[in-house]
Amino acid sequence: MKHQEIMELIDHFAGSGLQSMKLAQEGVSLELHRGAAAAKPEVRSAEIMPVPEEAPEAVDAITAPLAGIFYAAPAPDQPPFVTAGARVKKGQTVCLLEAMKMMSEIPAPCDCVIDEVLKTNGELAAFGEPLFQYRPC
Structure with missing residues (x-):
């Protein structure tokens, strides 16, 4: 997932009525939460984190x-x-x-x-x- 795609997701989230959103795709995990009093969403964690995968068998x-x-x-x-x-x-x-x-x-x-x-x-x-x-x- 590219930086531009992440920013577009944040903008779409800001215009929606959603309170929170989680997305895991292509080894990237994104989690957004809307603050209760905030007009715009508060991004608590928009850092790119690898999605845990099963360790490949050692060969x-x-x-x-x-x-x-x-x-x-x-x-x-x-x-x-x-x-x-x-x-x-x-x-x-x-x-x-x-x-x-x-x-x-x-x-x-x-x-x-x-x-x-x-x-x-x-x-x-x-x-x-x-x-x-x-x-x-």
């Missing part, structure tokens, strides 16, 4: 330490390093990233189970982008 991810092309297998004719549901050991290679004709092995950060492979073979991965979701063992 561990193996992220790309560099930008490059994601390879799930050591060679096109070979099986992928890992698939969803695979148990891996700390340091085990989970994929390759190619940058400037150099292949970098991406290791598992801990003993874990791979929940989901987030990239497809040959897809470009940006620096810091999640490649895999996992659960520590």
